[in-house]
Amino acid sequence: MGNRLLTHNHSFVSLSTQRSRRRRADRGALASGRPAWGYSACVATIADVARLAQVSTATVSRVINGNTEVDPVLADRVRVAIAELNYRPSRVARSLRTRRSSVLAVIISDIRNPFFTDMVRGIEDVAYAHNYSLVLCNAEDDPAKEADYLTLAVDEHMAGVVLAPASPTGTDLKSLRAAGVPVVTVDRRLADDDVDRVLIDNIGGAVTAVEHLWHSGFRRIGCVSGPVGVSTGADRLAGYRQGLAAHQLPDDEQLVSFGDFHEESGTRAMQELLALPDPPDAVFVANNLMTLGALDAIAATSLRVPDDIGIVGFDDMAWAPLLRPPLTTVGQPTYDVGAETARMLLSRLTGYVGPGREVVLSPQLFVRASSTLSARWSPA
Amino acid sequence: MGNRLLTHNHSFVSLSTQRSRRRRADRGALASGRPAWGYSACVATIADVARLAQVSTATVSRVINGNTEVDPVLADRVRVAIAELNYRPSRVARSLRTRRSSVLAVIISDIRNPFFTDMVRGIEDVAYAHNYSLVLCNAEDDPAKEADYLTLAVDEHMAGVVLAPASPTGTDLKSLRAAGVPVVTVDRRLADDDVDRVLIDNIGGAVTAVEHLWHSGFRRIGCVSGPVGVSTGADRLAGYRQGLAAHQLPDDEQLVSFGDFHEESGTRAMQELLALPDPPDAVFVANNLMTLGALDAIAATSLRVPDDIGIVGFDDMAWAPLLRPPLTTVGQPTYDVGAETARMLLSRLTGYVGPGREVVLSPQLFVRASSTLSARWSPA
DNA sequence: AGTCCATGGGAAATCGATTGCTCACACACA
DNA sequence: TGTGTGTGAGCAATCGATTTCCCATGGACT
Numbered sequence: 001m002g003n004r005l006l007t008h009n010h011s012f013v014s015l016s017t018q019r020s021r022r023r024r025a026d027r028g029a030l031a032s033g034r035p036a037w038g039y040s041a042c043v044a045t046i047a048d049v050a051r052l053a054q055v056s057t058a059t060v061s062r063v064i065n066g067n068t069e070v071d072p073v074l075a076d077r078v079r080v081a082i083a084e085l086n087y088r089p090s091r092v093a094r095s096l097r098t099r100r101s102s103v104l105a106v107i108i109s110d111i112r113n114p115f116f117t118d119m120v121r122g123i124e125d126v127a128y129a130h131n132y133s134l135v136l137c138n139a140e141d142d143p144a145k146e147a148d149y150l151t152l153a154v155d156e157h158m159a160g161v162v163l164a165p166a167s168p169t170g171t172d173l174k175s176l177r178a179a180g181v182p183v184v185t186v187d188r189r190l191a192d193d194d195v196d197r198v199l200i201d202n203i204g205g206a207v208t209a210v211e212h213l214w215h216s217g218f219r220r221i222g223c224v225s226g227p228v229g230v231s232t233g234a235d236r237l238a239g240y241r242q243g244l245a246a247h248q249l250p251d252d253e254q255l256v257s258f259g260d261f262h263e264e265s266g267t268r269a270m271q272e273l274l275a276l277p278d279p280p281d282a283v284f285v286a287n288n289l290m291t292l293g294a295l296d297a298i299a300a301t302s303l304r305v306p307d308d309i310g311i312v313g314f315d316d317m318a319w320a321p322l323l324r325p326p327l328t329t330v331g332q333p334t335y336d337v338g339a340e341t342a343r344m345l346l347s348r349l350t351g352y353v354g355p356g357r358e359v360v361l362s363p364q365l366f367v368r369a370s371s372t373l374s375a376r377w378s379p380a
Numbered sequence: 381m382g383n384r385l386l387t388h389n390h391s392f393v394s395l396s397t398q399r400s401r402r403r404r405a406d407r408g409a410l411a412s413g414r415p416a417w418g419y420s421a422c423v424a425t426i427a428d429v430a431r432l433a434q435v436s437t438a439t440v441s442r443v444i445n446g447n448t449e450v451d452p453v454l455a456d457r458v459r460v461a462i463a464e465l466n467y468r469p470s471r472v473a474r475s476l477r478t479r480r481s482s483v484l485a486v487i488i489s490d491i492r493n494p495f496f497t498d499m500v501r502g503i504e505d506v507a508y509a510h511n512y513s514l515v516l517c518n519a520e521d522d523p524a525k526e527a528d529y530l531t532l533a534v535d536e537h538m539a540g541v542v543l544a545p546a547s548p549t550g551t552d553l554k555s556l557r558a559a560g561v562p563v564v565t566v567d568r569r570l571a572d573d574d575v576d577r578v579l580i581d582n583i584g585g586a587v588t589a590v591e592h593l594w595h596s597g598f599r600r601i602g603c604v605s606g607p608v609g610v611s612t613g614a615d616r617l618a619g620y621r622q623g624l625a626a627h628q629l630p631d632d633e634q635l636v637s638f639g640d641f642h643e644e645s646g647t648r649a650m651q652e653l654l655a656l657p658d659p660p661d662a663v664f665v666a667n668n669l670m671t672l673g674a675l676d677a678i679a680a681t682s683l684r685v686p687d688d689i690g691i692v693g694f695d696d697m698a699w700a701p702l703l704r705p706p707l708t709t710v711g712q713p714t715y716d717v718g719a720e721t722a723r724m725l726l727s728r729l730t731g732y733v734g735p736g737r738e739v740v741l742s743p744q745l746f747v748r749a750s751s752t753l754s755a756r757w758s759p760a
Numbered sequence: 761a762g763t764c765c766a767t768g769g770g771a772a773a774t775c776g777a778t779t780g781c782t783c784a785c786a787c788a789c790a
Numbered sequence: 791t792g793t794g795t796g797t798g799a800g801c802a803a804t805c806g807a808t809t810t811c812c813c814a815t816g817g818a819c820t
Contacts, residue, residue, distance in 0.1 A: 046806065058770060062768095074769080091532075092472060098808065118492060151468070155471045318669075435799080448798080450798075451799080
């Protein structure tokens with residue numbers, strides 16, 4: 001193959017000879033000893049293809065990108081040459097020239113949270129089907145790290161960004177906007193609402209959970225809340241209060257304990273609630289990891305679920321039905337959240353313009369034994 | 381700032397004026413209406429910095445990369461200019477020129493498996509501390525998708541690759557090698573062993589699990605095995621058999637049922653075992669997700685754990701202690717696996733050369749109630 | 761038959777950085 | 791004072807693609 005390439009150097013198409021001389025030198029270096037830092041495996045460049053097909057690089061580019069009409073005969077020659085050389089265009093060079101790429105950045109706040117990873121699956125499936133690759137960035141709810149990654153997204157010419165914002169106000173999308181990189185926020189609301197977003201009806205989900213507990217006969221319902229600094233935390237807490245109000249249950253400040261959406265904080269918050277002089281007879285926990293922690297705290301006591309304390313957690317998980325008793329949850333359509341997010345981003349990438357859109361998906365209550373008091377439940 | 385920049389266009393340092401004229405035109409386009417495809421926000425280029433600092437771009441580059449000595453006076457001027465313009469070098473241009481980048485690709489086989497996500501946390505922490513970014517690729521055990529991502533890694537000039545191979549033989553590292561991109565494989569063994577790798581002592585872990593079941597009094601121990609096509613599956617099965625042999629337990633073919641490491645297959649495999657004429661009195665399940673499935677299958681029967689059936693699962697999980705009864709597991713040091721993998725890769729990136737190295741970490745048995753038969757256990 | 765226009769392809773500029781080569785300048789030494 | 795040497799900075803080539811601009815060709819129309 002290398003030989004055939006060289007024989008074509010003398011074709012009537014005159015390309016920069018200096019350049020091809022240099023390229024041949026490179027090949028030699030590669031063949032003999034490997035240089036200190038590895039040469040790319042993109043063995044063939046567009047110039048090699050052009051030479052072999054006896055056309056200009058411009059024509060090769062046109063064939064590849066199909067923007068302009070090209071003589072079918074030439075196009076065929078080019079395609080044959082591409083196959084012959086096993087040529088793949090350099091994404092880096094293309095990105096430098098066009099200032100675009102086909103990589104999407106997904107900036108999430110906790111890679112260990114199954115909610116986000118399931119969501120990423122949804123994003124990935126849609127993106128992969130449209131030939132986009134994903135870069136997953138774990139900002140860990142750290143605004144500085146988030147900012148780093150947003151900067152990286154611009155610097156690397158990312159085609160688009162999916163962002164679960166660390167805070168409603170601390171996130172600065174200006175540089176993305178300036179660079180013309182489309183963004184879709186997901187899961188958490190941003191103060192700035194001229195941005196595409198996919199959200200869950202967190203208030204509704206929390207209301208449902210509390211109402212369910214009420215219907216199950218619980219009357220002193222506590223809450224392990226997330227941080228009110230992020231919209232999911234604030235909304236779920238608001239929903240909890242709304243649920244209490246709907247049934248004229250007292251809204252006792254003491255009954256709300258705050259965590260940070262991680263497991264340990266759930267344990268601590270639950271312990272605080274259990275230590276109250278007049279502890280709750282049921283709790284609504286605002287996310288999956290804190291629910292784990294809360295269950296840990298309960299397990300350390302002699303309390304039994306649901307007889308001594310009922311529990312409903314936000315976010316469904318594969319293992320929720322396996323707990324004894326099985327755990328009642330407010331499940332989010334995580335995969336669909338991701339898929340919908342990806343679709344929104346793709347629509348921007350294919351030219352849609354307009355003001356920020358909002359898609360709100362509904363959570364679903366999975367009633368299991370952790371919240372159903374048969375004794376209190378019976379209407380009799 | 382834009383104005384100040386322009387006043388310096390007439391400095392004695394003559395840069396391509398055509399070029400700067402063109403740049404000014406770009407700015408205009410950006411300021412008025414946004415062009416069809418967004419211009420990058422890298423508002424300043426190295427040429428702008430050079431102009432402002434009244435030096436050549438070569439000098440600016442040298443100041444940034446610090447390879448060569450530069451007159452402190454000029455270096456200061458450059459640094460001031462960089463700050464003034466808020467200049468960040470274009471990663472894409474740099475990558476094109478140097479054929480390197482500071483992004484690592486992490487190719488895993490299942491993003492929903494907590495094992496991999498925890499591992500990624502370990503990789504990420506180490507990588508982030510050394511100013512590398514991560515691209516997470518989800519190959520889903522699909523060799524074609526894996527190959528796609530490996531190609532992408534080369535094409536995007538990734539600095540290095542972490543790979544959990546989909547199969548011992550189907551993975552082709554040739555193009556990475558040709559491109560000089562260092563790889564570390566993790567979790568699964570590759571037939572080719574001239575590659576850095578971080579592994580778990582899967583055989584030892586499985587032996588420990590079986591021996592523990594034996595000591596607990598179980599005598600007919602079954603296995604829900606992973607696919608033997610991947611080393612983790614084969615090794616854990618081998619360890620199971622080794623454990624049986626150590627105690628002269630019969631190695632009954634029927635007692636092994638195979639799954640694919642996903643949840644549903646665990647359910648099915650467990651159902652098969654339970655349907656045997658002479659079903660096992662305990663099972664060793666070869667990974668976390670299949671354990672979930674197996675527990676599901678057990679829950680659908682009237683069998684009680686551990687009295688009717690004992691169970692030990694490979695991979696510890698946050699919720700394992702919360703199950704009733706709590707689940708005995710063979711826990712892997714997932715985070716450390718990731719951290720160690722990242723360190724190995726970084727050592728290659730900082731110039732280490734030599735044959736493939738192997739690091740094997742040890743799993744740890746977490747004894748909980750799902751495998752401890754108090755009745756049979758008592759030595760009396 | 762001559763002119764015009766449409767069309768397609770080639771040459772070269774360009775994206776924004778790095779780096780080999782060259783040259784100027786300064787200093788030391790005879 | 792003339793020559794040798796070393797150091798640092800600038801010019802320009804280069805990475806590999808895309809895209810603008812221009813020219814040549816061929817067909818249609820007068």
